Amino acid sequence: MVAMQNVSLGVHHVVHMPQPDDFAFWREHARTLIQCDVPPDRVSWVEPGGTGDLFAHGGNAHGEKRLPVPDKDAPPVRVSKRFMRLAKNAILHSDTSRFAQLYLLLWKLQSNPRMMEDKADPDVRKVEEWDKSVRRDSHKMHAFVRFREVESDEGKHYVAWFEPDHHIVRANAGFFKRRFANMKWSILTPRGCIHWDGEVMRESGPAQRSDAPSDDPTEDLWKSYYASTFNPARLKVGAMMSEMPKKYWKNMPEAELIPDLIASAQAREAGMVSAGEREERLRPQNLAEVSDAISACRDCPIAECGPRAVMGEGAIGSPLMIIGEQPGDQEDLSGKPFVGPAGQLLDECLEAAKIDRSAAYVTNAVKHFKYVLRGKRRIHQSPTAKETDTCRWWLEAERAIVQPRIILALGASAARGLLGKTVSISQARGAPIPLEDGSELWVTAHPAYLLRLEGEARKEQGALFAHDLSAVRARMSALTMQSSYHSQIA
């Protein structure tokens, strides 16, 4: 300590920063010190509330609090724009050596004005890194602040709790002001708070998490959005963690979902793939396999009541596939499709339209009989859309094996079994719907519907039905002609 009193070492200056982020104050003092030619090792910079370094201990016995006054003709201090930009940001860093380091760099720049361009210089690099982490911290503040709405006497007030790494709160007040100019909001942090009432920005001292509201009903919607927008087929936890490190999670409502989303992702993706695989690998390759498989199928609740599965009837390669809704009482007993009253009516109409039923493949969209017991009678119940869609899988298997060129769907359930959506019979009938494998679908009413009608209505619908069947018949002839023509010219 004796050496400190040696005049040849010069006076040691101590600068007490009034605020940890006061760039203007630092700049003014640094400018004066440079003009007085005070080398970096002769200045101590003290954080507000800090005790400074070795020289400041025991009062300011060896330090000169008052700054020297530069000569009137001292040259102005010049520095590159780049340094100014970096220093303004780097001064917000929480490293306590930042004021001294910036002064050191400023000092060196006086003799080497272009030093900032040398990215390999360690002093430049240090400041650049501070600048970078401050920018990142600010950016994360813009991104991760989460306001919660509270009702107050003057209307809605939005309050957030945020924990920055550096002294960035005041510097970022402008961003939030410009963005939420017409909202009353407060951002509370352990490094001080900012408040905007729509006109004036106010500051207050450090706050605690418990000062901020703990809930906002809109967070549930936001969490739903967060969970739904995540694609489990592309789990990339590392990428998420590098941009949204865990330290931020505790103040982000959506983050509490992350562990579960990750844990269930593989199962969800496997589910999507295996749902697809069912189509590809397990699809039966011949009609006997389909028949076995539908008997064992319990994918929907219908089969649980005990009816037998009724398989389609007809030959592979039949040009026409006729699809009904589901087996009825008689069909369930006989195990054959379309043998009950509706089947008999269908047979009559087919014969009238000159369509040979034995040359067609006849089946149902749903393979089991759905009914309710009323006394001893089993009363038909329409299958739900979901049941139809579940059974679609078997219908598609039959279709892939039989490969008909024309499909005639009787009724809305049959059409749904093929299209996967409900169509209106009145709109869909009368014109073919092309299917992706090149075949075509014709839709008409179910004969059971005709059986329930009487009088004029029956006559009218019967005519429409007959008309649809003859259109199918005409289309079949046209296709046969076409293919025989093609085989001739081939």
Added chain:
Amino acid sequence: MSQQTLRQKLEILADAAKYDASCASSGTSKKNSLGGKGIGSTEGMGICHAYAPDGRCISLLKVLLTNHCIFDCHYCINRKSSNVRRARFTPQEVADLTINFYKRNYIEGLFLSSGIIKSSNHTMELLVEAARILREEYDFRGYIHLKTIPEADPGLIHQAGLYADRVSINVELPTTSGLSRLAPDKDAVQIEGALAKTKSRIIEAKDERKRFKHAPRFAPAGQSTQMIVGADDASDADIVGKASNLYGNFGLRRVYYSAFSPIPDASAVLPLKRPPLMREHRLYQSDWLMRFYGYAPGEVAQATDTHGNLPLDIDPKLAWALKFRGQFPVDVNRAAKEQLLRVPGLGTTAVGRILAARRHRTLRLDDVAKLTQSIAKVRPFLVALDWRPSTLTDRADLRALLAPKQEQLELF
């Protein structure tokens, strides 16, 4: 059916929109809410307000207005023959959700797309209405991205561009044959026509603003598009070629690639397994090579294998360098910027730093190490004051030395 709650609708319609890759909110004109009645600002850089465990940024409220659709595109979960739950927002509901999320600082704005209901025009009207409510009734000054429908009336698309920061039209698939097979209701000519029309509107609006200060802005963040990768058999070379045509012809800001994901209730025409996610990443890297590193599309194609695909284990720049070793090593103290940009492992930032630093000193390998991410990766391709790779560049096993270990690539 019971009435769906807002939350149920949000779940369905966010889930339906998640296969759209873009979430960018950058590059639009600067605006803020000072002096206005509402809220919102855009200051150049977009902000990612959260990250999902799939590593993707959540910047915008990305939803569909509805996932009902009269189209039947096989790769799309919302195709009419799909068995997904359907839901529908009103434009007012979308606008309110956007404002409520924005006020809590969850998002930068809205990315609104839709399945086609009734007709293309009807759907487009609803999309425009949601944007109108936000801009005119709420004086919302945040970011809006509208997906426009190529078949819709040009007047409606024009309206969309006046409200939105960015508009986009998906080209969907890299080849016309893929499009007609997998998206039978879409038409490549129509899509490209719409892209061209939007491009000329953007140019016109910019030109008018030069002459008249108050001329309305039209999609100041430009237009973008998206291609699905891995649903058809297009090779990486096909895709890169297509992308560079799109950039060239339609002045696109971005071409997004979306690796085809297995979707629930998939159509049987589709492959079952997703392509490796790495493929999507490699395509983005090649996109970067063309946009920022001065590679011609043909040069990216040179980096592909005999099937026209980019290697998955190494990045396309390294693949190119390994094929054209005669161009290396490059002298870090003398080489032109264009040559330095071709060195695997040197990014645009590192090249900028090298160019600045070498005005002050002759760089040694140590100096280069301070300026780059990984000296081990760049070393074989560089000459520095105290370093010459000698035989390294000629080694047959250089690829093996530089390629990252395979097991690091997939998280499974």
